[in-house]
Amino acid sequence: MTAERARITVFDTTLRDGEQSPGCSMNQQEKLRLAHQLDRLGVDVIEAGFPIASDGDFESVKAIASVVRRPIIAGLARACRPDIERAWEALRDAAHPRIHVFLATSDIHLHYKLRITRDQCVEQAREAIRFAKSLCDDVEFSPEDATRTDPDFLCRVLEAVVEAGATTLNIPDTVGYTVPTEFGDLITTIRQRVKGIENATISAHCHNDLGMAVANALAAVAAGARQVECTINGIGERAGNASLEEIVMAMRVRPDRFAYETGIVGEQIFAASQMLSEVTGVPVQPNKAITGRNAFAHEAGIHQDGILKNPLTYEIMTPKSVGVPDSKLVLGKHSGRHALSIRCEQLGYQFDRRGLDDIYRRFVRLADKIKHVEDHHLLELIRDTHKPSGSATPLIEPLAVAKAAAVNASSPEAVPEPEPSKPFPVGPQTNAFGVPLPVHGDSHHEQTQQEDYLWGV
Numbered sequence: 001m002t003a004e005r006a007r008i009t010v011f012d013t014t015l016r017d018g019e020q021s022p023g024c025s026m027n028q029q030e031k032l033r034l035a036h037q038l039d040r041l042g043v044d045v046i047e048a049g050f051p052i053a054s055d056g057d058f059e060s061v062k063a064i065a066s067v068v069r070r071p072i073i074a075g076l077a078r079a080c081r082p083d084i085e086r087a088w089e090a091l092r093d094a095a096h097p098r099i100h101v102f103l104a105t106s107d108i109h110l111h112y113k114l115r116i117t118r119d120q121c122v123e124q125a126r127e128a129i130r131f132a133k134s135l136c137d138d139v140e141f142s143p144e145d146a147t148r149t150d151p152d153f154l155c156r157v158l159e160a161v162v163e164a165g166a167t168t169l170n171i172p173d174t175v176g177y178t179v180p181t182e183f184g185d186l187i188t189t190i191r192q193r194v195k196g197i198e199n200a201t202i203s204a205h206c207h208n209d210l211g212m213a214v215a216n217a218l219a220a221v222a223a224g225a226r227q228v229e230c231t232i233n234g235i236g237e238r239a240g241n242a243s244l245e246e247i248v249m250a251m252r253v254r255p256d257r258f259a260y261e262t263g264i265v266g267e268q269i270f271a272a273s274q275m276l277s278e279v280t281g282v283p284v285q286p287n288k289a290i291t292g293r294n295a296f297a298h299e300a301g302i303h304q305d306g307i308l309k310n311p312l313t314y315e316i317m318t319p320k321s322v323g324v325p326d327s328k329l330v331l332g333k334h335s336g337r338h339a340l341s342i343r344c345e346q347l348g349y350q351f352d353r354r355g356l357d358d359i360y361r362r363f364v365r366l367a368d369k370i371k372h373v374e375d376h377h378l379l380e381l382i383r384d385t386h387k388p389s390g391s392a393t394p395l396i397e398p399l400a401v402a403k404a405a406a407v408n409a410s411s412p413e414a415v416p417e418p419e420p421s422k423p424f425p426v427g428p429q430t431n432a433f434g435v436p437l438p439v440h441g442d443s444h445h446e447q448t449q450q451e452d453y454l455w456g457v
């Protein structure tokens with residue numbers, strides 16, 4: 001029997017916090033396009049913007065609220081009447097509106113930024129939530145800079161806003177300062193000490209300044225948070241927010257550690273990532289987990305060989321499960337003959353062992369110079385390596401032709417292959433410890449794979 005898994009609400013803030021990252025601002029049309037994709041992706045909440053920030057953002061939130069009907073649509077507001085009114089104006093046509101109110105609670109922010117006392121802070125938060133609640137049933141409160149706030153004071157503020165009607169308490173690690181164990185402990189403290197907490201959902205909003213946003217969000221969930229705030233590709237203020245795809249896939253790939261469910265449609269992840277990158281013009285970091293172009297690419301010979309034998313050797317999730325068309329074998333200087341021969345076959349060329357030796361040596365030299373060997377380079381190399389010298393019969397032909405030719409291999413017209421100057425590998429095979437390896441004389445392919453392994457070592 002499988003244990004019940006807790007359902008985690010995915011609150012996507014790509015269109016609000018994500019938009020605050022340099023170079024990522026979006027116009028109404030762009031936000032609408034992404035909002036539809038977030039809907040297809042299955043997020044529970046779309047934070048569509050900060051309506052008081054500009055007329056453009058107000059209109060964007062309003063447009064999304066009127067056409068994207070399944071998820072909750074949230075709008076951000078500071079803890080003051082004009083912001084909350086403006087947010088409500090933008091959200092009122094939504095099928096499921098949410099007003100998200102925030103107010104800083106750390107002493108640093110109270111003293112230097114807001115210039116108010118702790119008592120004033122509690123009163124302002126309480127009043128703001130009461131007012132928001134008079135307009136909208138679904139109200140979220142965020143104590144900005146919560147992780148640098150005195151925990152006693154944080155609990156006091158949270159108690160006041162729950163009493164005033166907040167239904168979600170979002171705990172932001174605004175400056176990306178916390179670490180997983182500490183953040184988990186904070187969530188536990190809140191659950192134990194805040195009166196009325198059982199009437200609210202605890203949420204985590206983590207920034208990535210120390211590269212721990214996803215780990216912190218997962219620690220919060222393990223401690224009882226039931227909403228995570230995140231963005232596609234992890235975009236957001238400074239180093240960004242916790243990445244949606246990383247949180248979701250951590251739960252899917254490691255249910256033994258994170259036994260939680262989300263409503264995310266994994267196959268829509270890559271499309272969302274690509275659309276965001278296209279709309280903002282900000283490329284995805286190549287080695288970005290899940291959505292980077294190298295996330296399912298393999299260059300090392302040993303890895304390529306393993307992937308070709310069984311993808312489980314080096315892939316912990318299928319590319320398909322996150323909507324990536326297929327894993328890619330990148331041909332570079334670390335690649336082995338197994339991957340090279342498969343790519344050659346895909347391009348329509350099949351070689352015997354010596355032919356592959358030839359190509360392989362030249363391929364490695366080329367890869368040393370140009371890093372990635374693309375298909376057109378390979379084709380050039382093949383043609384050049386096997387250029388008929390004065391002979392009218394090409395040595396290398398497209399696969400179909402080569403196969404037909406093999407039938408007549410014993411014919412007197414067959415052109416002899418050139419002897420490679422330094423065939424690889426030579427002599428009896430031993431493994432990395434010098435132990436002789438079995439020779440699979442009856443299977444050329446198998447032998448090539450073993451050589452690949454050795455070459456990589």
Ligand code: KIV
Binds near residue numbers: 143172173175205
């Ligand atoms: O990082 C933060 O504190 C925020 C709040 C507005 C939730 O984005």
Ligand code: ZN
Binds near residue numbers: 017
């Ligand atoms: Zn934030």
